[in-house]
Amino acid sequence: MVIIGAGECGGRAAFALRDLGYDGLVTLVGDEPHLPYERPPLSKEAMASDAPEIKAIVSDDLLAEKSIRHLHSVRAVAIDRAAHEVRLSDGSSLSYDKLLLATGSTPRKLPMPGLGPRCVYLRTFADALAIRAYLRPGNRVAVIGGGFIGLELAASARKLGASVTVIEAQPRILMRGVPAEIAAVVHDAHVSEGVDILCGDGIAAIADDGKEVRVALAGGREITADLAIIGIGAVPVTGLAAEAGLAIDNGISVDAQLLTSDPDIFAAGDCCSFPLAVYGGRRVRLEAWRNAQEQGALAARNMLGAGEAHAAVPWFWSDQYALSLQIAGLSDEGKITVRRDLGEGAFILFHLAEDGRLVAASGIGPGNAVARDIRLAEMLIARRATPAPEALGSQAVKLKSLLAV
C-alpha cells in the first residue's frame, strides 16, 4: 500500500491500515520535511506562542512500532498506472497494489502582478513561522481575504499587538458557507478588537518593494503594510492525478467509496471531490480537518476491500478570540432558518430544507457553548430527521430528546 501526501488524511490512513490488521508494506510519502502534523493550529495557537511548535499527529516511535515507512522531503512525480508504480523525486520508485492520493490543497494564488517577498500565504508550518516573525506591536498587517484562515490570522496578529486591516472583495466576510447572522458576530468581534475590516472593495494594484507592501483598492483607498497575508481560498492538488489521466472535477473525482477512475487508486481529504450521500449525492469538495481524518480512515477500509460508502455529515470549526464557531452540514442546502439562543450570546441557526428536513446547523458562541447542540444537530442531519421548528427554536426542549423520536 502506498499513500501519497503525509498530511492529516494520509497519516490517519496509514495508521488505519494497521489498526485494521493489514500486515503488508505501508509507505507514506510526503514532500514536507516533517512528520504528519495538524494544520489548524497554524493560524491559531501556534501563532500566539513565542516559539511556535509543530503539532505532530504521530511520532517516529509510533511509526516504527506500526512498521509504517515514512519517506519525507520527497515528491511523487508520476504514476505509471499500467505498471502499478509511483516515481519519486529522488529517482526511486515504489510499486503498489492500492494507491491512496491524499495530496491536500494549496492556497489559491492572487493572480496579480506586483507581489513580492512580503506577500505570503499560509499552508505549512514553514509558512506559519515566516508569518509569525512579523506579528509584533508596531507592525502593520494587511489580510487579503475575509475567510477563515485570514480572520484567524487577524485575531492572532491582534493578540500579538500588530495592527490589522482585512480586505474583502465581497460585501461581507465569510460569504462562503457561513450565514450572514453569524458572520456579523465575527465581524463585530474583530472590530471591537481593533481590526479594520474593509468589505466590498476589490484590489486594483499591489506593490511590494521588499520593505513594505502597498495595496491600492478599487475604491481609491491605499493600505500600507509590513506584511500582506493572502487568504483567498484553496485549490486541490491534482497535478499528479491529472497527468496520470485520472478524472478531475473540482478535485480528484472519486465515487462514494473514494475510488478514482482507476480501480486501484483512491483519493481522500482536501484533494478530492465526492458525492455527499446526505444531500442525495451532491458533488462537493471539503477543506475540513475532520473530513480528512474520516476519509483517510474510510479509504484505508476500502483499500482493504470493505466497499463501504461515505456517509458522514460535513463538520467544521473555527476559533477567533474567545469565540468558537461550529458548522455541521452545508448551510446553503437550507431554505428555512430557525434560531435557538443558548445564553451568553451563543446561538445556533438550524437550516431546514423545504420538506422540513434538517440539513445544517451553524453555531457561534464563547468557548464550547455551541458544541454539544451542534453535535446533536449533526446526528439529526445524518438521520435525515424532520424535527419541529418550534422544538429546535425552544431552549426548553432538549435536542437530545429529539434524537430519541
Next chain:
Amino acid sequence: MSDWVEACAADDIDEEDVMRFDHGGRTFAIYRSPDDEFFATDGLCTHEKVHLADGLVMDDIIECPKHNGRFNYKTGAARGAPVCVNLRTYPVKVDAGKVLIQIG
C-alpha cells in the same frame, strides 16, 4: 491514601450526562451513565486541555466538544482521532444521594 471528596448530589446530573467538578486547583468530569452508574475522569481532554463537561455523553463515550475526540469514560480509554492519550479515571461512590470521588 487520599480522601473521598463530595462532588455533587446524584440528582444534579441527568442520566447519560456529565458535569464539571473543580477541587483543589484541579478539574474533573463526573458522569452518570444511561444505566444510572456514576464515573469520574480528569476534566480536561488530553488533546488540547478542553473541558470535557461541555461535551456529549453517548452510552459509554464522552465526546470532546472541541474536535470530537472520544473516550470511554468508564475506563478512560482514548477511542479515536485526534485523541491518543487515555484519560485518568477515579473511583466514585454514591452515599445518601451524594456523589463522592476519590482523588488520588
